[in-house]
Amino acid sequence: MHDALSALQKIRTLYVQVPFCPERCHYCSLPVSLQTERAPAYLRALFREKKRLMEREDLSGLETLYVGGGTPTVLPLPHLQELLEELQKGLPPLAEITVESRPDTVTPEILHRLRSSGVTRLSFGMESVRSEHMRFLGRTMNVLEPVRFLEFVRNHFSGFVSMDFIAGGEGFSEDAFLQEAQSLLAEGLDHLSLYPLTVEEQTSLKGRLRRGEISAGTEDAAGRIWERIVRALSSMGWFRYEVANFSRSPDTVCRHNHLVWQGYDHAGIGAGAHQRIRSVRTINVRSLVSYEERLFSMKAPFEGRESLDQDERLLEILYTNARLSNGFPLSWLSSEDRSNAIGGADFSDLVEEGYLDSRAYSSGRVIFTEKGRDLLDGLMGEIWSRLRS
Ligand code: SF4
Structure with a gap:
């Protein structure tokens, strides 16, 4: 990963x-x-x-x-x-x-x-x-x-x-x-x-x-x-x-x-714009007056700045990819180089319950079915808690 x-x-x-x-x-x-x-x-x-x-x-x-x-x-x-x-x-x-x-x-x-x-x-x-x-x-x-x-x-x-x-x-x-x-x-x-x-x-x-x-x-x-x-x-x-x-x-x-959504770094400019570059997420001031004042006085327009650790970034990227029709590789859920994750992730019960596409899962991808997409947040929470247990 x-x-x-x-x-x-x-x-x-x-x-x-x-x-x-x-x-x-x-x-x-x-x-x-x-x-x-x-x-x-x-x-x-x-x-x-x-x-x-x-x-x-x-x-x-x-x-x-x-x-x-x-x-x-x-x-x-x-x-x-x-x-x-x-x-x-x-x-x-x-x-x-x-x-x-x-x-x-x-x-x-x-x-x-x-x-x-x-x-x-x-x-x-x-x-x-x-x-x-x-x-x-x-x-x-x-x-x-x-x-x-x-x-x-x-x-x-x-x-x-x-x-x-x-x-x-x-x-x-x-x-x-x-x-x-x-x-x-x-x-x-x-x-x-x-x-x-x-x-x-x-x-x-x-x-x-x-x-x-x-x-x-x-x-x-x-x-x-x-x-x-x-x-x-x-x-x-x-x-x-x-x-x-x-x-x-x-x-x-x-x-x-x-x-x-695939998780590439994205830049954003303008009042209230946000971006994530090299695991640092920033959000600009929302007020137009403050935004202009900051830029005209050569200051950064950020009102929020947060450094994401590897787990936080992974979680964010998993969530956005889970929303896509082609999902993400099952290997992203594996334990390699994640000291706190379980070894050899197994989510076959979610396939059996109809939340994950079985054919995709067999070929190494996590793709949510229509039923799974309706409960996406809950299911991703479940996947994440298993990874961290
Ligand atoms: S005020 Fe209406 S048109 Fe303007 S950004 Fe909001 S939703 Fe869109």
Whole structure:
């Protein structure tokens, strides 16, 4: 395992946080600002952090750039173009450049410019296919028929297209969503993510929950709906390559996230961004003001820094790989060079109970079945406690 962990210590991905949005959604706990006039100062700080990163780290193995947020496409076009140009300066040619977006922030001109600026993939936060659900989520934009919106994007952008949706909450309809997902697959949407609604601290949904305006069981119900839907998506032909992520084919997975989940070192810049490089995990300050102040006074923007020992890093990597459809090698659970682990790991009881794929297990891989994926956290906790006993 030691060799496998060492091989993963290479930065393959760079995430860039652009924390501006047209409005704040009721379920969102991310640090976002609605004041896009603040973008020039923020971008200056961001470019300083990128320079700092390039001076300290070897980015020659970088494969992907992910510009997320926030909603990067809410920036005025000249700033968006400047951002994409500056980010790519000095980096090796990249296999994938993703930009996150919302349907109500793109025009034909923006889509053309994104493509000509090197963007290969757009990821749209659609969130819902019904107006009542959209209002519950706190989005004022009109619901767009995803299939028609896909056609519009395709007319102006030739890269891959992904759409994110949220399952659960008032106004959500399982049937309506599945119908759209079927049509989107038929129309060749490249990638789809579906997350269950969660009620985070410091969100307006949490406030509504405390005041009793929404049901206390909202999150649990969303989880159950999500479980039913992800199985239905697999049955209709979507390739479930990660617990909540589906692609049209193995060629259209999100390469950036896939590399992160596989356990490669990942760099991240921007307010609230986090990264893990050589077993050191850092998280940047969330406040835009503090982020800019730190960078302009030549200080590191970290508000948290944690060194992971080998077990902590292994645990993190096992968890993320367990979420993937191709799992991880059984040898990662062996005792070699782990003084406190059991000798010759045996998890055949989990195969017998239907949590691990038996064929994969026989050929030396740990892959969770659909049943196992539903209980992933508990099962990984069990595997980890056996390793440490
Ligand atoms: S658009 Fe996304 S990042 Fe912005 S407030 Fe809504 S959920 Fe949060």
